[in-house]
Amino acid sequence: MSIAIVDIEQVTHTCPAFPGPHPFDIRRTLVDVIPGGPCRTPVTIRCGEQTTTIPCRRHEPAKRQCGACRVIVTERTITTRHLTEVGG
Numbered sequence: 001m002s003i004a005i006v007d008i009e010q011v012t013h014t015c016p017a018f019p020g021p022h023p024f025d026i027r028r029t030l031v032d033v034i035p036g037g038p039c040r041t042p043v044t045i046r047c048g049e050q051t052t053t054i055p056c057r058r059h060e061p062a063k064r065q066c067g068a069c070r071v072i073v074t075e076r077t078i079t080t081r082h083l084t085e086v087g088g
């Protein structure tokens with residue numbers, strides 16, 4: 001299984017429409033990717049008379065993918081900043 005490690009930074013604010021603090025800018029930074037290796041259950045597809053083999057991650061939904069093709073996203077850090085209202 002491939003593992004993607006990300007850092008998340010979110011900026012929150014308050015506004016007249018929604019008085020509680022809520023995020024309005026969320027940024028994700030990809031820090032590292034640990035590859036899962038080659039596909040263990042490749043899928044053969046046909047197009048006319050031609051056949052080709054592709055990794056299952058390109059064809060199957062996540063729950064039917066092999067362990068090497070599945071991707072897990074791990075959040076390393078989550079930083080929250082709150083903007084205060086300036087002016088008057």
